[in-house]
Amino acid sequence: MKVRTRFAPSPTGFMHIGNLRTAIFEYLVAKKYNGDFILRIEDTDQERKVEGAIDFIYKTLELCGFKIDEGPNNPKECGPYIQSERKDIYKKYAEELVSKGKAYYCFCSEKELEEMREKAALRKRPFLYDGRCSKLSKEKIAENLANGIPYVIRQKMPKIGTTVIEDLIYGKIKIDNSILDDQILIKSDGFPTYNFANVIDDHLMGITHVIRGKEYLDQTAKYNLLYDSFGWEKPTYIHVAMVLGSDGNKLSKRNGDASFMDLYNEGYLPSAIVNYLVLLGWSPSNNQEVFTMEELINNFDEKRISKSSSSYDVKKLNWFNQKYIKNLPDAEYLKFIRPFLTLDVSDKSEEWVNKLLLIYKDHISYGKEINEVVDIFFKDEIHISDELQEFLNSDEAIPKVISEYRHEISKIEDWNIENIAKVIDIVKEKTGVKGKLLYMPIRIKISGVEHGPELPDEIYLIGKEKVLDRLK
RNA sequence: AGCCCGUUGGUGAAGUGGCUUAACACACUGCGUUCUCAGCGCAGCAUUCACGGGUUCGAACCCCGUACGGGUUACCA
Numbered sequence: 001m002k003v004r005t006r007f008a009p010s011p012t013g014f015m016h017i018g019n020l021r022t023a024i025f026e027y028l029v030a031k032k033y034n035g036d037f038i039l040r041i042e043d044t045d046q047e048r049k050v051e052g053a054i055d056f057i058y059k060t061l062e063l064c065g066f067k068i069d070e071g072p073n074n075p076k077e078c079g080p081y082i083q084s085e086r087k088d089i090y091k092k093y094a095e096e097l098v099s100k101g102k103a104y105y106c107f108c109s110e111k112e113l114e115e116m117r118e119k120a121a122l123r124k125r126p127f128l129y130d131g132r133c134s135k136l137s138k139e140k141i142a143e144n145l146a147n148g149i150p151y152v153i154r155q156k157m158p159k160i161g162t163t164v165i166e167d168l169i170y171g172k173i174k175i176d177n178s179i180l181d182d183q184i185l186i187k188s189d190g191f192p193t194y195n196f197a198n199v200i201d202d203h204l205m206g207i208t209h210v211i212r213g214k215e216y217l218d219q220t221a222k223y224n225l226l227y228d229s230f231g232w233e234k235p236t237y238i239h240v241a242m243v244l245g246s247d248g249n250k251l252s253k254r255n256g257d258a259s260f261m262d263l264y265n266e267g268y269l270p271s272a273i274v275n276y277l278v279l280l281g282w283s284p285s286n287n288q289e290v291f292t293m294e295e296l297i298n299n300f301d302e303k304r305i306s307k308s309s310s311s312y313d314v315k316k317l318n319w320f321n322q323k324y325i326k327n328l329p330d331a332e333y334l335k336f337i338r339p340f341l342t343l344d345v346s347d348k349s350e351e352w353v354n355k356l357l358l359i360y361k362d363h364i365s366y367g368k369e370i371n372e373v374v375d376i377f378f379k380d381e382i383h384i385s386d387e388l389q390e391f392l393n394s395d396e397a398i399p400k401v402i403s404e405y406r407h408e409i410s411k412i413e414d415w416n417i418e419n420i421a422k423v424i425d426i427v428k429e430k431t432g433v434k435g436k437l438l439y440m441p442i443r444i445k446i447s448g449v450e451h452g453p454e455l456p457d458e459i460y461l462i463g464k465e466k467v468l469d470r471l472k
Numbered sequence: 473a474g475c476c477c478g479u480u481g482g483u484g485a486a487g488u489g490g491c492u493u494a495a496c497a498c499a500c501u502g503c504g505u506u507c508u509c510a511g512c513g514c515a516g517c518a519u520u521c522a523c524g525g526g527u528u529c530g531a532a533c534c535c536c537g538u539a540c541g542g543g544u545u546a547c548c549a
Contacts, residue, residue, distance in 0.1 A: 110547085127545070150547095453510090
């Protein structure tokens with residue numbers, strides 16, 4: 001049987017990295033077995049639907065390099081792939097369960113439910129629907145239906161016995177049937193609940209491996225009962241532990257840049273994000289850490305997914321991202337980094353800008369960092385602190401170095417890095433000064449700070465005129 | 473409150489009863505290289521695997537209990 005996995009997000013507008021990581025696992029399992037990766041949109045909650053969210057999902061998957069074999073944009077025979085367009089299908093299967101005695105109509109009002117809930121709270125018990133509507137006579141049901149009383153369809157749970165969940169990661173888990181709620185399958189607006197639509201679609205779409213967050217683990221007992229009622233074969237379940245924020249708490253928007261798009265907009269490469277995320281809750285049997293997509297597909301082993309949750313740590317992401325940026329060919333790097341440079345370069349040549357960006361290629365952790373690191377080239381006036389001024393006065397050789405250097409720089413006709421680099425050697429020879437005493441005074445005079453890129457690069461970028469002016 | 477799952481250094485983690493006086497990577501610290509930063513190289517960083525008990529000649533690995541953390545108990549997904 002062909003392996004098929006699916007990514008089934010709800011279009012609520014925000015994909016955090018936990019969701020993305022699940023998608024990565026789903027994609028890798030599919031591709032590892034030469035199977036299909038399916039995109040299904042779970043928009044059964046009409047109220048939470050966010051306009052344009054689907055486009056974000058597409059954009060994210062595309063950027064990450066995941067090819068969708070079947071989905072709303074490239075439907076095959078299992079379509080439609082948007083749940084709101086499959087309303088009739090769910091209804092049909094729910095009715096089938098009703099006729100089999102595995103589900104029933106429920107006409108309970110919001111108010112009745114509220115009372116039951118209060119009672120349960122009073123006894124400090126979890127709320128369970130008491131099943132009163134399952135005892136309604138055929139005539140009563142027909143009458144209610146005829147009168148247009150709103151209804152839902154509920155799944156009828158066994159009251160005794162246990163249901164065993166089988167999960168590839170967590171093994172066998174026994175759940176007592178007595179704690180299972182007669183969950184709603186079809187809501188009063190005619191839409192299915194998530195749990196029901198999921199089971200129906202996973203079966204109809206031939207999904208062989210259901211990979212999802214661990215928060216759904218308990219629900220699986222209800223799923224199994226549904227599969228049994230229909231007489232369908234169950235998929236392999238792979239529940240994956242959560243990704244926590246760096247503080248050990250649940251990921252949230254307030255917690256920082258936890259969404260893929262945020263990271264992308266900060267200047268993290270999708271390939272680096274994917275590489276980082278795949279190692280959150282999964283590890284290969286060897287020590288490899290940097291993977292191409294192809295290597296991931298070949299090396300991924302779903303059995304090695306971790307049981308315990310892991311914390312998102314931006315420092316390691318930075319490390320990956322720096323590595324990936326470094327490995328970019330120059331042309332690609334420039335294409336990537338250019339949009340992040342928001343400082344005004346209208347008076348600079350393209351060649352100058354490219355040189356500037358290239359100097360920092362090996363130094364940068366994420367795109368937006370370029371502005372911070374490069375700003376010394378955009379200051380019109382430099383200010384030398386008292387402390388550095390003190391250093392400049394600390395040795396009598398320093399003024400000599402500076403004036404000699406200035407003199408040699410002024411003689412350069414062809415302003416390029418090679419020629420600039422020669423100057424320092426000339427000065428070294430002429431003055432007999434070397435090392436820190438030679439370089440640092442020049443660096444401080446021309447930039448005002450002790451740190452920066454290599455001196456010839458820096459001088460080249462600042463420009464002859466300015467350099468001469470600052471060395472006065 | 474019931475039920476389910478988890479717990480190896482600041483972080484990701486390897487480890488499935490003797491090879492573990494716990495690998496590797498990030499971070500951190502120190503040293504070296506360099507005019508500086510970064511990089512690179514080297515070294516250091518858990519006497520111990522939440523805690524307590526048990527099984528065993530032997531336990532991070534098996535069993536029981538406790539603590540802590542998380543999830544779940546919706547006409548949300």
